[in-house]
Each structure stands twice: as structure tokens, then as C-alpha cells.
Amino acid sequence: MKEYRTITQIAGPLVFVEKTEPVGYGELVNIVLYDGSIKRGQVLDTSNELVVVQVFETTAGIGKDSGIRFTGETIKMPVGRDMLGRILSGGGKPIDGGPEIVPEKRLDITGAAINPYARGSPNDFIQTGISTIDGTNTLVRGQKLPIFSGAGLPHNQIALQIARQAKVPGSKEAFAVVFAAMGITKEEANYFMEDFERTGALERAVVFLNLADDPAVERIITPRLALTTAEYLAFDLGMHVLVILTDMTNYCEALRQIGAAREEVPGRRGYPGYMYTDLAGIYERAGIVKGKKGSITQFPILTMPGDDITHPIPDLTGYITEGQIVVSRELHRKGIYPPINVLPSLSRLMNLGIGKGHTREDHKKVSDQLYAAYAEGNDLRGLVAIVGKDALSERDRMFLEFADLFENRFVRQGYNEDRTIEETLDLGWTLLSTLPVEQLVRIDRDLISKYHPKFRQAAKAEG
């Protein structure tokens, strides 16, 4: 393989190489340092005169004397069955002291888009055991549902609880977890690893760790390696894969860093104009393919800078993903776990996975009614702050109390509490029964007479 020593400029993570043979766009590049060690990079811009290489590791040690080898192929990842249970670096190398991965296949890490026509419709209900998700923001297989959180909030616990408890009721199909950490601290990583080990989840997991002190640019490929692995497990081996990506904010920072180094015209808040397309290239790799057994469900986690949901990172994410789970600082301060605020949370695929044949016929309407009543009660809190509780009408007072009850009974649950969907819905009914029946305008009479605790008891008494 030809080696070039024509580096003319090194700026941030970018290396500029002159006068090469034709080099392919996106090609994998090895950079050989004076001590013989090798760093990896990728071609970002290519012409006969100049090639721009983005280095995935720190550029420390790279100089004009370094050799550049173009490998002639785009970045591929060796994947194999024995990856399960392994811990790899953010660049895909084993760091658990175990042997190298025995590749059964080498796959392009960019991944091709699933043809929309070949996609299967996601409609298998996933029970996470968390009421605010199962009841009001239901997750289905093949969905990508991010957790929007903030610094210092328990999003990691929530992600772990989901990873631990998630199941399709009544199904015993093979599943796996692919966990990709981008720029999280060693401490956070340990927290995840310990939980995986304690619960035995590690055996079914592939872990990619790019820690806070690992090169930021490596974060660009970490999620792609993780998703390539997930695609192999799902579509080649037929497993149902849950992918947890944390923290996407760090990924976007790395993207901005490269954009700045390339002196690109920045978009909003300095993030590159192609960030939407770039993020879509990650998030859209969730789904189901018709006629194939497996599925990829994504749980990206991101911390909203300044808890600002309109920040470009959550904003663009929300436009690609199928909803979001919003973790609230206010609920967290009230000591409620999991502090999921259902009002701004949403699952766009919920209606595909609930109702008769999936969960229960009353699911949609109970969920809507809970939402509406909680929203109304929550609005009234603002009013109470001004006029005091006594000035409220009786109806308003009931809704106000409902909001408190909703947070304390429905939202609040234990870290290890795994509620079935029936428990969640019945709990919803119990809460709704504190309101007069005629206030339940979103539920039709048939369902009320079938599920409302008052009528159920009456039916029992008669029976």
C-alpha cells in the first residue's frame, strides 16, 4: 500500500494531504506516526490536489513526517455472533481484555437507508413497566423514542429500568441490547456496566464506550458502529435489539467541532447545516424490515442544554424521532421518580401498538382522558398561585387534586417496580374515578360502564 508523506496542514481533527492518487470519498485512512503507531481517519473531501482527512482520534503526534495510507475502502466493521457480552471502545476495539472479534461479516458502517416500501409496520407493544411510558406514551418495537433530559436528572436510571424491564408480553423471542456511550464519564459508564452485570444483561449486550476523555471525534463513528452491530443482530440473526445511545448531545458537539475545523458556514448556534440529515442517518436506522424476524428499537438519550427543548439538538431530534420522553426537573425536585412529564412527552407510534389485540380496548381513551385531566389540573396550579385555592370552583378543585394524585400515584413508582399494562390502566381508572363521571368526556359510555371502578363494583355486587 502506497504511503504519502505530503501532509500540508493539520487543523483540529483535520489533516490536509497533497498530491495523491485518486482517493475515494469516505475512504478509511491509516495515519502512521513516527513511532509506528497507527491512527484512523476518513476522507471528507477529495480532489487530485488535496485530500481532507478527518482523524477519529487525537491528532497529537501527527506531523508532517507522518505517513498516510489510503485503504481503498470505506469504513467497515467486523461483526459476529460472539460480540454479545463484549465491551468495545468507541472505535470498535475490544477493551475488556478479551480476544479480537471473529468477524462473520464486514459491514459498511454508514448503513444504507431502509427502503420505505420494505419497512414493516411497527405494532408490537413493548411493556416497559413504567406507567408514564406504557400508559400514556406507549413504545412499540421498531420505534425510536429519545429521552430528553437535563444535566443532573436521572435519565440513566430510567434508561436502565427500561433496558431491564422491556418486554413484549407473552413473547419469548431472542433479544439483545446494544449500548453506545458517547462522551459520558467513567463513573456513569461504571453505573451502566454494574447494572448490566448485576442483572445479567451483559450477556445479551454489546457495549461501546467512548468516555469523556476519549477523543471527541471518535464519537462520530461510535453510534454508527453500534447501529451496524444492531442491524447485524436484528436483520441477520433475527434478534429484537434495543439500542441505547447516550449522550447524543456530546455527539452533536463533536459534529460542530468538525464543522468549525472545516470552516463551514455554521447553522443555528454554530451547529452544521447538515445536522438534521446527519442525525437522521443515525435515528432512521431503527425499524422493522418486512419478512425479517428482528427489529431495532432506539432509545437515544440527550441532555438539553439549559433544559431548553428548542435548542437545535432536541429540536432536530424531535423532528426525526417518533416522539420523546421528557424528564422534568420540577418533578425531580418534588422527589418523584421517574420524573417523566407526560405533557410534553409523546409517542407517535402509540396508536399502532395499543387497543384491542395489543393492550386493552380502553387504552387510548383512558390515556387521552388522563392527559386532558392532568393538563387542566396543572394549568390551574398557576391560577391557585394567584387567587388561592378557595377562589376555585368545585370542579376546578377536583382537577387540581387530580393533578397531585396523578403525579404521586401514576407517575411515581419504584426503580424496580415493574407494572403490567393492566395494572397501569386500572390505576388510571382508579384516579379517574375521583372525578365525576360526566367530566370523563373523552371516554364513551360503553367503556365507562365496563371499566370504571364504580360500575365494576356495581357489576360485582350484582353478580
Place this chain on the structure above:
Amino acid sequence: MTKGGVLKRIAGPVVTAVGIEAHMYDVVKVGKEELMGEVIKIQGENIIIQVYEDTSGIRPGEPVTNTGLSLAVELGPGLLTSIYDGIQRPLSVLVDKMGDFIQRGVSAPGLDHSKKWDFRPLVKEGDQVGPGSILGEVQETNIVHRILVPPNVKGGTVRSVKAGSFSVDDVICTLDDGTTLTMMQKWPVRVPRPVLEKMNPTIPLITGQRILDGLFPIAKGGTAAIPGPFGSGKTVTQQQLAKWSDAEIVVYIGCGERGNEMTEVLTEFPELEDPKTGKPLMERTVLIANTSNMPVAAREASVYTGITIAEYFRDMGYDVSLMADSTSRWAEAMREISSRLEEMPGEEGYPAYLAARLSEFYERAGRVKTLSGKMGSVSVIGAVSPPGGDFSEPVTQNTLRIVKVFWALDAKLSQRRHFPAINWLNSYSLYLGSLQDWYDREVSPEWNSLRSWAMEILQKEAELQEIVQLVGSDALPEAEQITIEVARMIREIFLQQNAYDAVDTFCDMKKQYAMMKAIRQYSDLAYAAQNAGVTPQQILSVKSKNELPQIKFIKDYVPALEKIQKDMDAEFNALRSAA
């Protein structure tokens, strides 16, 4: 090769070639794999090309050839029920050719060239035909596909015309100057198809959605924008429109949207029934799906592909509605390509020509007299996804300057599960005046005043709510407590509509009128009772009105509604006589 050149530079979806002669928007084949691209800039020797497929691995020095044609779509029988990507490649054919994932370097014609269609001529030898004239018909689905003389053919006297079963490449008609015509025509997507005359829109596009038809109607041939922050129900609203609007042809462009949602559309549409014909909805639909992770240049083209297909059906004399979800993703594609061209950015990094492109696109909507003298229309409903829900951003602002209807989706409403989450205070329709006659004639002469009354109550409620926020609802004067209650009824009974309920998902104008009238009846009775000295508590606790919301879910609602109205009369009579 005179037309051949080589690649000089590759940086993502934008590449530079030298050694070819090219015109702007010529389609070129790039690299050994012959990826499809389009010339977007000419700079001395350098020809800058946007490539519709992934460019990984392409090297400088690979060949580039110019086809000399601009990006065009194939128009003819076979369009309906098709699902295309942004450059009119049928997605089902792509699955057959390259599997479940989109690979590159595969071309596929937009129409099936082997399929035979039964052609019935409507002209005979010796007839004069001109551009846009109807030559004959093909029963494509339950829709009759009219075969037209292409607008760029001069026309003349028909020398021969054949009936029978033909593919789209077979000659069906010859003119005296030797011109041969087939059932297919090609049209460059960036050029609007010509019409005889643009007309004023005077007929509403009935959508079955109460807040739209009732309060903020769009005319056939009109333009509307649905801006909404994510999670405010934009996509559901658009899909409802695609399903239920009374256009004869629906073109749905999923531009840079979610794969799973596209799948939902792809699986749902074929199963849905057209409420008018009982046939699958898909039979009148063309879908264009270019999801967010498919190449960005094809996303840029998808909007043009869609509107050209819509115009083609309009030229047959059909009412077409086109949904573009979302034009923001389209604008972002423009921005991305513009920044790769290192163009001087305008506002927020969007290219300076953003406003011009948007207005050119919306201007292709309209109710027209076609070249053959028929009436047809293209209504364009564009979704806008303002970042952070901020309506002051360039795409929303430039869109609002053009469109006539604005359906303001509101995240706050959707959080309260008020669906469709269209804010009744911020939305508007500039077609109300021109549609008034139609409502008088087709619904009821009362309707227009009923509509104004409802808007007035809602407006009043908004003002009163501010007071309520400060002092609580009990402190309001009696009459205004009734206003608040009536407004609540309008909101919860009339405006809220459940897209997932089999009955409520579509509500015709007759039912809308009946529902609004019943609310009005309660209102009139309530004020009358209050004047007669009945207390607000009594008025508000009238039992029969609690049954009104259920009307939405009942198919044959008339008896139930009449009973409620009767009960309401009786209850108020009793209250008045007691007072």
C-alpha cells in the same frame, strides 16, 4: 466522447466535474456506477453537480457523462397507486432490484413500460388536436386516466388513431405532420405545465374536519400552510386531509420525513376506503416517499416531482390535492446544498433564493382552465416545521407571505389532547369571502352567520379567560359564565375531533351544521333563561347537553340529536317556569 468528462472533486453529495459541456439542471451520470446527478452550478471549467445517491468511495478521475436532458418525470397510465422516491423511482421496483435497503447506481423508470393498458380513443381521423387536447381514455383504477397531447407538441390533424391494448411506449396516434404520440409524456419537473387561464377559487375543498371546513376552509386550487412544532399533530392532520379531502386525486409527498411514518401511510392507504367510491383510497393516490436518511439532493427534487404529477392530473380536468410534508425539510435540503456550494448564506444559513423557490412552488397551485378547456385544480397544503416552534423563522415567514390559509397547530393544545390541535385564534382563511356563496347554496343560508357567531364566542372566551385567570370563573357576571360554557361546548364538541374514531374521523358539512346549530340552540335557550331569572348553576347543569359530545361518535346521529334538542327545550321550559 464529446459529452464525457471526469470528476475533479468529491465532497459529500456535491461533486465537481471538468471536461463536459453542460447546461443548468442537465441530468448527468456520475462515476463508474453511473449515479444520477443534476448540474446546479457552472463555474468556468468546473461543472458542479448535486448527486441523488450516496457518493462514498467515488474517486477523482472517474467518468462523468451528460445526458443532455433535464430532470423529468414520466407521465402516463400507471402513476396511480405508485410509491416513488424523490426522483420518481418506484420503491417497489427498487426492493426487487436491490433488496430491503436503498443501494445506489440502480435506475428504474417511473412507469411500468411492459404493462398494457386499454386505450379508448375520443378523437377520430381528421380531427384537429392541439397541445393538451384529450386523445382518449384509459381506465387506470376507478379513475379514468385521460391521455393528453403533450403541451409542448404543436398539434395538427389526426392522421390515424388506434383503439386497443397498448404499452406506454406504443404509438397510439399519428398526426399529419408525422408526429407520433404515445400514452406517456415526459415533463421537466422544474417547469410548470402550461394552462389556458387561472381562475378564482370559489369551491371549498371539503375535508371532513370540522375546524377546517367549518371555520378555516381552503378552496379547491388554494394554498394552505400547516406550521407546527414537533408533536403537535401536524402529520396526523395532513394524513387526515389526504384520506378525506374530496379531491379526486391525492399526491402525498413525504419529504425528509420519518421512515416509520411513511410505512404507516404505505400500509394504511391501501386498506382505507375512499368514502365516496368505497374503493381503496390508494387508487386515487400517488405517494412520494423520501425519508430523512435518503440522499438529500433527491429530497430537494421530490417536491418538484410531486407537483409535476399533480399538474398532469389537473390537466386532465381533475381536482388534485397535494400535501407536502414537510416543506421545511425541503428548505433544509436547499440550505445543505447551498452551503456545500459555499454560497453566501441569507437568513439563518438558508440560501438567498429561498423565498423565490417557495413562491414559485406555491404558485403552481390554482384552479385553472386547462389547455383542453376543462376545469381542474391543484390545491397545495404544505407542512412547515419551524425549529423550536418559532414562527418567525425564514421558512414559516416566507411561506405565510404566499399562502392564503394558515392552520396554526399548537403544541399546548395537543398536550391537552385537544385534537386536531389547531389554534382557532391564530388560524385564518382568506377564502371565506369567495366561498360564502357556496356555503349559502350548499349548506344553509344560516351557515355563514353561525360561523361568525362561533368565532365571536371563541374570541370572547379568550378575553374572558384572562379575567378568569385572575379572579376565577365564579366572579364573572352571569351572562359571561354562560359564554364561557358555550365556548367550552364549541371547543369540546365541535372543534375536537377524533381521527382514530371510525365515525368521528370524517364529518360532513350537514352534520357540522347540525352540531353547531344544536350548540347555538343551547346558547339561545341559556341566555333566554338567564334573562328570565334562572341561575347560571341551573343553566350549566342542564343534563341533556351532556349527551351532545356523544353525537360525534354516532353514525346515524339525526334521531339522537333530535332527542337531545327536544330534551333541551323541555329542560329549559321547566327551568323557566320554575323561575
